[in-house]
Amino acid sequence: MENNNFGNNIDKVLSERLGNYEVVPNSYNWSVIESNLYRDFKKNDSSPLLYGKFAAILLATICFSVFATKYFTESSNIDKKNNASTIVVPNDDAFWSYFQSITQSPEIITKEIPIIKEITKVEYVYNKDFYKMPPAYKYQPANGEQVFSYEDIKRMLALYDGERVPDNNAIANNNMPNDRTAFKEIAGIGRIENNLYNTDIDNPLPFLIHPVYGFNNDLSLSLNGGGGSLEDSKALTQKGINNALKQKLIKRTGFHFGFGGSALNTWVLNNEPTEIETNTVMYPVTLGYQYGGNVGFDFSTKFGVELGIYKANQGQKIAQIINLKKIETELRMDYVHFPLTFKYKWEQYSNLTKNPIILNYIFGLQYSRMQGYESTVNEGIISKNSIERTQDIGFLMGLEYDIFLNKNYYLTLGARSVYAYDVNEVASAFNETTTNSKANNFTVGLNASINYLIPNK
Amino acid sequence: MAKISKQHVDYGLVKRCLKSEISAYKELYNKYAPKMFGICLRYSKDFHTAEDILQDGFTKVYRNLQKFRFEGSFEGWLKRIIVNTAIEKYRKNISLYPIMDIGDSEREEVHDNTLNRLQAQDIMDMVNKLSPGYKTVFNLYVVDGYPHKDIGLMLGISEGTSKSQLARARYLLQEMIMNMDESYRQAYGK
Numbered sequence: 001m002e003n004n005n006f007g008n009n010i011d012k013v014l015s016e017r018l019g020n021y022e023v024v025p026n027s028y029n030w031s032v033i034e035s036n037l038y039r040d041f042k043k044n045d046s047s048p049l050l051y052g053k054f055a056a057i058l059l060a061t062i063c064f065s066v067f068a069t070k071y072f073t074e075s076s077n078i079d080k081k082n083n084a085s086t087i088v089v090p091n092d093d094a095f096w097s098y099f100q101s102i103t104q105s106p107e108i109i110t111k112e113i114p115i116i117k118e119i120t121k122v123e124y125v126y127n128k129d130f131y132k133m134p135p136a137y138k139y140q141p142a143n144g145e146q147v148f149s150y151e152d153i154k155r156m157l158a159l160y161d162g163e164r165v166p167d168n169n170a171i172a173n174n175n176m177p178n179d180r181t182a183f184k185e186i187a188g189i190g191r192i193e194n195n196l197y198n199t200d201i202d203n204p205l206p207f208l209i210h211p212v213y214g215f216n217n218d219l220s221l222s223l224n225g226g227g228g229s230l231e232d233s234k235a236l237t238q239k240g241i242n243n244a245l246k247q248k249l250i251k252r253t254g255f256h257f258g259f260g261g262s263a264l265n266t267w268v269l270n271n272e273p274t275e276i277e278t279n280t281v282m283y284p285v286t287l288g289y290q291y292g293g294n295v296g297f298d299f300s301t302k303f304g305v306e307l308g309i310y311k312a313n314q315g316q317k318i319a320q321i322i323n324l325k326k327i328e329t330e331l332r333m334d335y336v337h338f339p340l341t342f343k344y345k346w347e348q349y350s351n352l353t354k355n356p357i358i359l360n361y362i363f364g365l366q367y368s369r370m371q372g373y374e375s376t377v378n379e380g381i382i383s384k385n386s387i388e389r390t391q392d393i394g395f396l397m398g399l400e401y402d403i404f405l406n407k408n409y410y411l412t413l414g415a416r417s418v419y420a421y422d423v424n425e426v427a428s429a430f431n432e433t434t435t436n437s438k439a440n441n442f443t444v445g446l447n448a449s450i451n452y453l454i455p456n457k
Numbered sequence: 458m459a460k461i462s463k464q465h466v467d468y469g470l471v472k473r474c475l476k477s478e479i480s481a482y483k484e485l486y487n488k489y490a491p492k493m494f495g496i497c498l499r500y501s502k503d504f505h506t507a508e509d510i511l512q513d514g515f516t517k518v519y520r521n522l523q524k525f526r527f528e529g530s531f532e533g534w535l536k537r538i539i540v541n542t543a544i545e546k547y548r549k550n551i552s553l554y555p556i557m558d559i560g561d562s563e564r565e566e567v568h569d570n571t572l573n574r575l576q577a578q579d580i581m582d583m584v585n586k587l588s589p590g591y592k593t594v595f596n597l598y599v600v601d602g603y604p605h606k607d608i609g610l611m612l613g614i615s616e617g618t619s620k621s622q623l624a625r626a627r628y629l630l631q632e633m634i635m636n637m638d639e640s641y642r643q644a645y646g647k
Contacts, residue, residue, distance in 0.1 A: 022491035036516040
């Protein structure tokens, strides 16, 4: 009992003394807490929005990629349809009807013929844009697999085309003049005349739907060549059609011009705040825009060059936390940009538009002239001196899709980024007596334009 | 529980803090930091750890201020958060400070006048000489008034262990007080 009393007593004394024990902490403890508060505030204020924007961009990119893969390009269809069950087999009556139509008037070829739409489309495509053929073209005839060569395809398609196409096999074999394929008016009817097949005995065409003229100039129809059969004709596989469709895209070289615009975000860099603690300053996404035109030339199926002129209004918002309140100020800059870009192109075929879709990897230089600026930003964060300049030079990179709507018009959608320096600053980098005081700009933009291609002959 | 009066100075301060007035935050800190730092020092092994607890604790208070329901005293709410922060830190290092069940220790008698001579700093010095386990249980039970059951839950130990730890802490403290008393007598001949 005594001990308990004693325990209670000592507990009471110690509790009273320690319970009121106070020590004033060092002042830096408050600085740490204050800094935590600012960080929290900044995080709560900006992160969801910032992450939201990044998430939106990521989502849009993924959606576009999926969309492009699923609907624009044919690769998935090739994979899905590359099997025997997808062989196009027209019924006989319809086939004959089709056959008669194409032999009487080539224009009919361009119309939709329901029984073998894909084949019709192939013919149409090749007739209009007959530039390059696949190196090998497989089909599955009734009596086993056979391979079309590049030249075979050319010769086959020549039969349906008014354009003259040299038959290299025939030339090589000294069998025929170099071109006897022609579209002629015979007895008042537009007909395809072709004798190449029959004369090139060493290299017979593997299969063909083609007209044959008798001695009396009557038109007769032949379904085969070199011993082929109706079954062969029916056995043109979807894979072959798709390959042919893909290859028809290739000829997209020539001069082009277009008009468009971009939505931009610019970050003004190299501006560490001098008067305000960095953790109280935020650089929110700030939308700008540019619009203008471009001209360019695609040298080949892989490479091209483009020059643009764009008028831009872009800037940088600054958000400061003052007394845990967000105060926004803004810098706006007017520019005229002259991007000179080089393109590396990767071509695909769009199942959606039935036209090419070209992915361009873009890099180049951008020369810019500043037209003026307005700023309400605190000088301690971005000084007017660091903004003022007349000319910028920037490095440009980007990724764009050219979505052909037909053989001439195409829509360009993509993203570009530019890291730009004041021209004098670039010069000062080689001159040790001057100092670097100008802000650099990093700009990212999403762009869209409509373009017109004048293909090379 | 009685609601905190609107006239109470803390009511206005907390309301201003909730409006993100940094000056109110600082006022609140200045008002309570010395007392809270005293608590931090009681629970920590050294000065730097105490500062860490203070910073974390106050940051936590500000982050959770909207959860304060204006019932009871703000100081009590603040104190609970600081103590919990200290315990969290302690629990992170619990493997370094094992708490073992020990038997009751016999207590020796300490005279009241000896106790009266003790200053808070003397007691702090003695408490700081205790091992972290003893010190934490002692602080929670004796100074901050938590029952053994709660202490057990907070520290992840049994109620019995908490009791035995407290007994051992008391024993060691008494020993230190008596030694100090002996030194005092020798020095002043009283």
